[in-house]
Amino acid sequence: MGFPKGFYWGGATAANQYEGAWNVDGKGDSLPDHMRGGSFETPRQIDATLDAGALYPSHEATDFYHHYEEDIALFAEMGWNIFRMSINWTRIFPTGEETEPNEEGLAFYERVFDCCLAHGITPLVTISHYELPYHLVEKYNGWASRELIDLYFRYGKALLDRFAGKVKHWLTFNEINVAGAPFGAALSLGTVQGYTGTMANLPDDINLRMNALHNQLVASAKLVKYAHEAHPGTMMGNMDCFILSYPETCDPADQWANLEGMRYFNWYSSDVQARGAYPTWARRMWAERGIEIEMQPGDEELLREGTIDFYTLSYYMSNVVGTHDTLEESAGNMTQGGKNPYLESSEWGWQIDPTGLRIALNEIWDRYQLPIMVVENGFGAKDEVEPDGSIHDDYRISYLRKHVAAMHEAVDDGVGLIGYTWWGPIDVVSAGTGEMRKRYGFIYVDKHDDGTGTLARSRKDSFFYYQKVIARNGEDLD
Secondary structure (H helix, E strand, O other): OOOOOOOEEEEEOOHHHHOOOOOOOOOOOEHHHHEOOOOOOOOOEEOOOOOOOOOOHHHOOOOHHHHHHHHHHHHHHHOOOEEEEEOOHHHHOOOOOOOOOOHHHHHHHHHHHHHHHHOOOEEEEEEEOOOOEHHHHHHHOHHHOOHHHHHHHHHHHHHHHHHOOOOOEEEEEOOHHHHHOOOHHHHHHOOOOOOOEEHHHOOOOHHHHHHHHHHHHHHHHHHHHHHHHHOOOOEEEOOEEOOEEEEOOOOHHHHHHHHHHHHHHHHHHHHHHHHOOOOOOHHHHHHHHOOOOOOOOOHHHHHHHOOOOEEEEEOOOEEEEOOOOOOOEEOOOOOOEEOOOOOOEOOOOOEOOHHHHHHHHHHHHHHHOOOEEEEEOOOOEOOOOOOOOOOOOHHHHHHHHHHHHHHHHHHHHOOOEEEEEEEOOEOOOOOOOOOOOOEOOOEEEOOOOOOOOOOOEEEOHHHHHHHHHHHOOOOOOO
């Protein structure tokens, strides 16, 4: 069968990792603007008060703000028909509490969308991608407060109303299920009020985190409901960080531990967003983990009425779960788990498992029967620029080839996959480590961990390979 005609091919970025211009044209500071750079060995640090002598990578990032026309032209040259990008909340509402949006911020995104459409590229827009206004962190402890439900709704409504004629595909939150992990307190939830310290020592309270996640789920449903009522034809999606895991052995204890882990991390949030209610097993899970969800009147009705139109996910790697204390730990996207002896790993310890993507897509399709898009998938590596300026990234091409082949198999399995956007099609700041040397892009940006660089763009070998993949609609991958 192969990929359907009109399949969406493109790439994905996040404003806080790519946009730069952190205090330009009325933009306020967000939580990522308070995060220093780090590395695989050294955790990032959050500063409650900015240090004039410190390097905050998001402040310039790779400067999409001033290079968007050049970058979108390069995306079009690759053959994209979709671009997943996000909005910086503080570019629209600088503190998150204003009653009227910042016109300069809205005008910037309007120019970006117009540029995309002029190149035949459909915008797929994430409303909140790890960029909570820092004012809301300090005043409300982020999503721990239900005040943020209405503040988010005001922000999202402003976007939907302004861009209804230009943007038809929206995602409410990026990797919303990351709230289930301690790391999510900073990236996703902003429940780090007054905190200065490393990402490795975040204040953590699982009951607070899961209630903050509940507030996000209610906010998402409220905005989805509004979009369906006010802007018919608008497609509203979720976005989950999907970490497939395997049981270590056939021991029933390992099998059950894996099932519980998959439920907690992969299915909990998306069941709410796709089915309109918490799964039946959630109440026992809450009781066993000491969680008391502060359900308010009207919440359950909103969750029922605000279900999504399509399912989207990030997929980078898989883990192993066991109960025998024999597993070697492996690093990964937002989580850690057991190392799989049958898989190779990247330099950052992420296990490479294209078959796992096929498995994940089949399980998602069987569970929800909603159109699916893989909106993040990629390979972070150090790239070497040759004397002639070329970059031979065969490792990235290999990763891309294997994962496109896995998606092809999933489509042949009957999965309703409609699109694919590679993560970091142009080099951006790493969310987890704050590095530039961990590069994902098909397009190289001359920017380095110490903040130096010309920001010049150049094409890697993978640029031309992805161009061919798109031109052939995912067929003949060699």
